[in-house]
Amino acid sequence: MDADKIIVIVVSFLGIIFTYWFFLTKKGQAVSVSDSVDIVVDGGYSPEIISISKGKTTKLNFTRRDPTSCLEEVVLGDFKIRRHLPLNQKVTIELKPEKSGEFTYTCGMNMYHGKIIVK
Amino acid sequence: MNQNKKTFSIKGMHCASCVMVIEDSLKKMDGVTQATVNLATEKATVIYDPIKVTDEQLSSAVSNVGYQALITEEIKTEDDEQKEKQQELHDLRFKVVVSLILGGLILWGSFPGLIKTSPVILQNFFVQLLLATPVQFWAGFGFYRATISAIKHRTANMDTLVVIGTTVAYIYSTVVTLLPQLMIKVGIEPMPYFDTAAVIIGLILLGRYFEAKAKAGTSEAIKKLIGLQAKTARVLRAGQEIDLSINEVVIGDIIRVRPGEKIPVDGIIVEGESSIDESMVTGESMPVEKISGDTVVGATINKTGTFTFRATKIGQETMLAQIIKLVQEAQGSKAPIQRLADMISSYFVPVVIMLAFLTFAVWYVFGPAPTLLFALLNTVAVLIIACPCAMGLATPTAIMVGTGKGAEHGILIKDAESLETAHKIKTIIFDKTGTLTKGKPEVTDITAFGSMDKDTLLKLAGSIEKGSEHSLAEAIVKEAESQNLVLFKVEKFQAIPGHGVEGMVDNQRIVFGNKRLMNKEGISLTLADDQIAKLEDAGKTVMMIGLENKLVGLIAVADIVKDSAREGLIALQKLGLEVVMITGDNQRTAKAIGQSLGITRVLAEVLPDQKEAEVRKIQAEGKVVAMVGDGINDAPALAAADVGIAMGSGTDVAIEAADITLINKDLKSVAMAIVLSKKTMRTIRLNLFWAFSYNIVLIPVAMGVLYPVFKLLLNPIFASVAMATSSISVVVNSLLLKRKKIV
Numbered sequence: 001m002d003a004d005k006i007i008v009i010v011v012s013f014l015g016i017i018f019t020y021w022f023f024l025t026k027k028g029q030a031v032s033v034s035d036s037v038d039i040v041v042d043g044g045y046s047p048e049i050i051s052i053s054k055g056k057t058t059k060l061n062f063t064r065r066d067p068t069s070c071l072e073e074v075v076l077g078d079f080k081i082r083r084h085l086p087l088n089q090k091v092t093i094e095l096k097p098e099k100s101g102e103f104t105y106t107c108g109m110n111m112y113h114g115k116i117i118v119k
Numbered sequence: 120m121n122q123n124k125k126t127f128s129i130k131g132m133h134c135a136s137c138v139m140v141i142e143d144s145l146k147k148m149d150g151v152t153q154a155t156v157n158l159a160t161e162k163a164t165v166i167y168d169p170i171k172v173t174d175e176q177l178s179s180a181v182s183n184v185g186y187q188a189l190i191t192e193e194i195k196t197e198d199d200e201q202k203e204k205q206q207e208l209h210d211l212r213f214k215v216v217v218s219l220i221l222g223g224l225i226l227w228g229s230f231p232g233l234i235k236t237s238p239v240i241l242q243n244f245f246v247q248l249l250l251a252t253p254v255q256f257w258a259g260f261g262f263y264r265a266t267i268s269a270i271k272h273r274t275a276n277m278d279t280l281v282v283i284g285t286t287v288a289y290i291y292s293t294v295v296t297l298l299p300q301l302m303i304k305v306g307i308e309p310m311p312y313f314d315t316a317a318v319i320i321g322l323i324l325l326g327r328y329f330e331a332k333a334k335a336g337t338s339e340a341i342k343k344l345i346g347l348q349a350k351t352a353r354v355l356r357a358g359q360e361i362d363l364s365i366n367e368v369v370i371g372d373i374i375r376v377r378p379g380e381k382i383p384v385d386g387i388i389v390e391g392e393s394s395i396d397e398s399m400v401t402g403e404s405m406p407v408e409k410i411s412g413d414t415v416v417g418a419t420i421n422k423t424g425t426f427t428f429r430a431t432k433i434g435q436e437t438m439l440a441q442i443i444k445l446v447q448e449a450q451g452s453k454a455p456i457q458r459l460a461d462m463i464s465s466y467f468v469p470v471v472i473m474l475a476f477l478t479f480a481v482w483y484v485f486g487p488a489p490t491l492l493f494a495l496l497n498t499v500a501v502l503i504i505a506c507p508c509a510m511g512l513a514t515p516t517a518i519m520v521g522t523g524k525g526a527e528h529g530i531l532i533k534d535a536e537s538l539e540t541a542h543k544i545k546t547i548i549f550d551k552t553g554t555l556t557k558g559k560p561e562v563t564d565i566t567a568f569g570s571m572d573k574d575t576l577l578k579l580a581g582s583i584e585k586g587s588e589h590s591l592a593e594a595i596v597k598e599a600e601s602q603n604l605v606l607f608k609v610e611k612f613q614a615i616p617g618h619g620v621e622g623m624v625d626n627q628r629i630v631f632g633n634k635r636l637m638n639k640e641g642i643s644l645t646l647a648d649d650q651i652a653k654l655e656d657a658g659k660t661v662m663m664i665g666l667e668n669k670l671v672g673l674i675a676v677a678d679i680v681k682d683s684a685r686e687g688l689i690a691l692q693k694l695g696l697e698v699v700m701i702t703g704d705n706q707r708t709a710k711a712i713g714q715s716l717g718i719t720r721v722l723a724e725v726l727p728d729q730k731e732a733e734v735r736k737i738q739a740e741g742k743v744v745a746m747v748g749d750g751i752n753d754a755p756a757l758a759a760a761d762v763g764i765a766m767g768s769g770t771d772v773a774i775e776a777a778d779i780t781l782i783n784k785d786l787k788s789v790a791m792a793i794v795l796s797k798k799t800m801r802t803i804r805l806n807l808f809w810a811f812s813y814n815i816v817l818i819p820v821a822m823g824v825l826y827p828v829f830k831l832l833l834n835p836i837f838a839s840v841a842m843a844t845s846s847i848s849v850v851v852n853s854l855l856l857k858r859k860k861i862v
Contacts (some may be wrong), residue, residue, distance in 0.1 A: 005484045008494075012480035016473045016799075023469035026273040042702070043268020068265040069331060070276060070508075077453030079657075080534055086203065092128075092189070109511030110464050111276045112269075 005062075013050045030117050033058055041074070042066040042084060045105070045114035054118050063088065073108030076116070082108070123169040128162055130187040138366050148172060159368050161251040163188070196559035208331060215324045218258040221250045222317035225408040229314050244296040244311050255289050258322045263646045275468040277507055279503060283472070284502035288316040288835070293493055303402065306488045311776055312496070318806070319503055321840040326843025330508075333850040335855075340523025341450065344443050347399055347418040353385035355427065364648065372430045376421045384417040384430045385437045386810065391426025395419050400439060401767065401783040402529030442782070445531045449522040454535035456803055458515040460810070464510045471505040471818070478822045486823075493823075496835060500821035504838040505814060508846040513574055513806035516853035521799030529767070530792045537778035541762050541796035543743045547691055548722075548734060550748035550756075551709070552700035554766055555716065555786070556678040558749075560591055562598040563659055564675035566650055574604060575651075576672040582607040583622050583631050587614055591660060591676050619662065622634075637663050642670050655802045658704075658711030680716060687786030688716055694793060696744070701725050701733055701756075727752035731759045747789055764789060787862070794861045802856050806849045813845050 016090040031037065031047040036059035038044045042068055052058040055119055065067075075082045076093065085091050099119040105114045127140060138156045142164060145154035150171030156392035174190045181188035196733035197328040211443050227233050228241025229709060240246055256263070260287075283849045285709050286307045292311030295302055297311035365383055366672050368374070373389065376382055382395070392410040397403055397419040403699040409415060418439045434440065451561035453461075473661040475498045482494035518535045525532050534540045549555050568578045579597025584592035585606060594807050600604060609629075612622040618639065619632015634651075637644055642665045643653065650673060654661045688698055701722045709723035722733055730748075734756045737744050746753070757763030766784060781788040821838055825831040 001484075008483045009480050012476040015476040015833065019469050019472045021474070022273055023834060024466065024474075035826075037353065043265060043270070044272030048272065066268050067261065068268075068278065068355045069207075069278075069327065070278075075451060075453075077451065080448040080452040082447070082451030090189075095317070098152050106461075109508050109513060110461050110466075111507060112272075112274060 009053055028115075030115075035059065036061060038063065038090075039114070040065060040099065041071050043068075044112050047117040048113075049117065051077045051117040052095065052097065054100045057094055061096060062091045064091075070109050070111050071107045074105060075108060075110075076103070076105045078103040099116060123167050124164065125174075125190070126162055126164045128189040129156065129181060130161070141181055141186055144180045146178055148176065153367075155364070167244075172841040187727055193547055200541075203407050204335075208328065210327045211324060211331070213323060214258040215328050218254040218317060218324060219319035221254050222314060222321045225250050225317050226314040229311070230760065241804055244292075244309075244313075247311060247313040247337060248293060248296050251289060251317045254283065254317040254320050255541040256322060257523055258283065262320070266832065277468070277505075280471060280502045280505055281319070281469060283317050283431065284499045284835070285316040287495060287502075288312045288319075288499050292316065301404060305491070307491060315496075315499065315835045318836050319499075322836075322839040322843045323503075326847055329843075329847045329849055333847060334512075334516070336854050337519040337850065338450070338523070340520075340551075340694070341443065341446055342525055344439065344526060349381040349383040349418060352430075353380075354379075366434075368430055368433050370433055370707045373427050374430060375425065375427045376415075376586065377425050378421060380420050380422055381422050381576055382415050382417055382421060382428075384416055385432035386417075386428040386430045386593075388415060388426050388428045391424055393424030393426050393853060394422040396422055397783075400442065400593055402527060402788070403783040403785060410631050424823070442526060442531060445533065445780070446522055446526045449532050449534050449538070450517075452534035452536065453538045454518055454803070455541055456800070456807070457535075460807060462511045463811075464507050467505070467507040467510070469813075471502065471573070471761060473502045474818065474822065482734070482823065493832075497821065497823050497832065499835045500833045500838045501818060503835050504817045504821040504833065504840045504842055506845040507808070509810035509813060509849045510807070511822050512846055512849050512853075513810045514803050516850050517799055517802040517806060517856060520853050520856045521802070522797060524861070525792065528788065528791055528795075528861065529785075530795060533778045533780075536780065537573060537762060538796050539797055540743065541745070541779065541793055542795060542800045544696060544745045544762060545742040546697040546699060546737055547745045547747065548699040548701050548737065548756075548760070549754050550730070550746075551694045551704065552678060553749045554747055555684050555700065556680050556712075558678065560594040560660070560676045561679045562594055563677045563679070564654060564673070566647070566675075567647060568671055569669075571671040574602070575670075576664060576674070577602065578604045578606060579624060579629055579666070579671075580631055580662075580674055582609050582624060583612065583620050583629050583657070585609065586612045586622075587620050589614075589620075591662065592620075594676050594739060595662075632662060634663070637665060637670065640665055640668060642668055644670060648668060655707065656711055658715065660708075681784065681786055683784075684716060687789055688718065690787055691793070692717070692788035696789060696793070701730055701738065703727065728755075730756035734759045745789075745793075764792065791861045798856060798859050798861065802830040802853055806852055809852070810845070810849060813841075817841060840843055 028049040030049040032051045037050055038061045039061055041064040062085050064071055064087055067087055072085055073082060074085055079095060083091055083093060084096055091095040100118045103116045103118065105116060106112060139142060141156045142154050145151055150168040151165055153164065153166040155661045169657060177465060178188045178190050204244040215587040224241055225247045228247060234242060255720055262278040262281045265276065266282040269276055269279060285583050292313045295309045295311045302309040313395055336733060346367055349365055350369045351362050353360055353375045354368060355375060360375060368384055388409055390411060394406040395415060397416060400419055401414050415436045415809045450709045480503050481850050482497050486493045508676055518538065522532050532841065540709050545851050552558050555574050565573045565577055577599050581596050581604060584595045586609065609622040609624055612620065614620050615636060617629060618636035634644065647670060651661050659677040661673055661675050663670060691698055697720065698718050700718045700724060701721045701844045704723055706723045709721050711719035730753065734746055735743055743761045744789045745764055746761040747755045747764040748757055749766040757776040762779060763777040764779045764781065767780060767782035779792050782862050821833045824834055
């Protein structure tokens with residue numbers, strides 16, 4: 001087999017491994033929130049994983065900095081909340097979770113994900 | 120004087136008096152010329168002199184009276200948001216036009232079939248590079264921006280795929296243009312693919328433009344509901360009629376409504392009568408006659424008369440506000456059917472990138488010459504054809520349109536899960552009283568014997584029952600009054616518990632009651648035996664009237680079946696559903712009513728606390744059960760059923776426990792809700808099938824699986840056409856739900 005072909009196979013293989021590692025194995029650190037948290041929406045959610053208390057009202061203040069239309073809505077399906085996020089404007093969502101567990105929040109098309117851990 | 124206008128959120132408001140307190144506090148400040156607070160939106164708008172007034176001062180003016188102002192938060196009004204959205208669409212359209220024109224010119228100068236007809240200048244690679252560059256980096260800037268932001272979060276999305284695909288094509292073409300000798304050296308004819316990069320960007324932007332326009336249509340129902348809200352109310356205060364903003368109305372205000380006007384808030388009519396069009400809230404097409412004591416709903420239209428009413432619910436408590444809240448919640452909820460799509464879409468883009476690497480390697484190693492070119496074009500096709508958006512849009516857009524359409528017909532669906540379960544219903548249980556029947560007994564038959572006429576009989580019965588507190592007495596008195604009969608004066612009235620009543624009219628003794636009373640009085644019923652049996656078999660309660668110890672007539676009373684019941688039940692039976700009636704009535708009455716409605720399965724003599732157990736028994740037969748009810752005692756059964764359906768006239772408790780609430784009293788709405796569920800689910804399935812099969816079929820085609828046998832490859836430009844239409848078709852299919860008939 002020609003050298004260029006071997007290089008292409010190796011690079012492609014490494015590309016696949018890298019893609020898997022980079023996108024699918026990331027583990028975020030949960031940010032513990034007591035009363036309120038500012039979540040910046042820009043190519044994803046920062047912080048992405050938040051930890052809140054059961055039975056207590058917590059304010060999630062979303063501010064979208066990214067004009068991508070995909071991110072113009074945030075959906076907290078488990079809490080029956082779908083909110084439009086106007087660009088550069090703070091939108092506050094109040095949560096008072098009644099049960100503990102892990103709940104995701106996503107963009108309107110379910111491409112970007114965040115996690116809410118209720119303890 | 121310099122004037123600033125600022126709008127900010129206020130937390131902690133719960134009634135209209137809060138509005139006034141905050142407004143007063145703000146207006147008192149030196150430098151504030153105007154302050155209005157909106158309870159519904161929980162926002163304050165202040166016009167002030169920024170030299171005299173700071174944000175902190177505004178904030179403390181609000182906090183001094185016990186509320187919290189979120190001043191740092193810049194609030195944009197809905198108009199501003201609308202304008203912003205319009206501007207976005209306008210910019211997008213401009214980019215689409217420019218990139219398609221430039222892309223088209225490049226295509227003309229490079230596409231094999233067209234090249235001969237094009238001006239020579241367009242065939243120049245450097246000119247093509249010049250035309251392609253603004254498309255790639257100006258029109259496509261949004262894709263790059265989103266990709267870089269996403270990469271920072273170790274996330275990939277559709278923009279990432281577009282960026283990789285088009286950048287690969289653009290860089291390859293640039294190298295070909297700038298270093299053609301290098302390509303010749305490796306055995307490749309120096310042919311750029313600027314058209315691929317530019318046209319793909321143009322088409323995908325075009326797809327986004329149409330998608331954004333179509334998506335706006337999915338939330339139209341909620342916008343319509345919000346738009347129903349009245350802006351002002353004509354309130355009577357201190358003997359004067361004043362026009363007030365809706366936010367200034369307080370509970371207890373007396374409000375005047377003239378013909379053609381919108382009723383501003385919920386309340387009870389205190390004077391006057393009118394015909395009211397409630398269709399915008401309840402979906403009920405016929406205007407409803409209302410008189411003093413009747414409730415009126417805010418946002419409905421007064422048709423004919425002038426009346427005054429007392430405000431009983433304002434702001435977030437009004438029926439319209441509650442409907443909007445319910446619909447918004449339903450639209451934010453997730454349907455179980457969505458889970459698989461959610462899971463797949465979270466892995467989708469990285470998997471496509473991995474497939475792109477694989478495609479490149481396989482074509483480069485095993486493909487025909489020129490291998491690099493084939494490998495590149497097929498890799499670009501794979502990246503461009505993949506469409507995760509269609510999967511993400513398949514369910515939520517249909518749920519939004521479905522729940523919105525329901526609200527337009529007076530059908531409020533609590534969440535997406537309820538909508539999904541409703542299409543599986545096999546058995547539907549109706550509570551009888553108040554649901555199938557009006558819940559208020561009415562006189563149905565009057566039979567007079569001998570020389571007695573019906574009017575005199577009703578007059579006698581009405582007169583003697585006037586003093587009775589029995590529930591059936593009300594029906595008889597009401598009937599007499601409705602016929603404008605002048606009642607007799609009754610003396611020596613006496614109620615005989617368990618039997619009836621007695622009294623004297625014009626010195627003649629009257630007894631009115633059941634068989635037991637007649638037997639006790641020794642009055643023969645032989646004359647009426649057949650008639651009594653016939654009426655009882657029809658599920659009616661028969662009362663007899665004796666005058667001077669002689670039977671002179673019968674009056675039958677029944678809880679009348681709602682006008683819409685028969686039609687509503689037929690519609691359900693046509694859907695193949697088993698209909699069950701549940702009631703506390705005795706077997707004979709229950710069976711008679713069941714028969715008259717065409718219901719074969721009747722559960723009679725069921726005490727209120729046993730209803731829940733009956734629901735569970737039917738569920739144990741392996742059936743998905745819906746329960747339709749309206750009373751407090753129905754709440755446990757509504758909660759136990761797979762789908763609880765509350766009739767809108769029902770109690771708050773019943774509505775709280777229900778999955779679906781029918782605002783109008785029309786029983787046909789039950790079938791409509793189920794049809795809506797079936798049609799929405801069909802749309803979702805079709806959307807999901809399309810979104811999945813599109814990717815499952817076309818990604819392998821783009822990879823070149825058809826090439827070994829059919830020599831077929833997917834041109835990346837066609838891949839971008841397919842991709843752009845894919846998500847639009849899902850949104851458009853959801854929008855088609857609006858046109859589907861559920862009646």
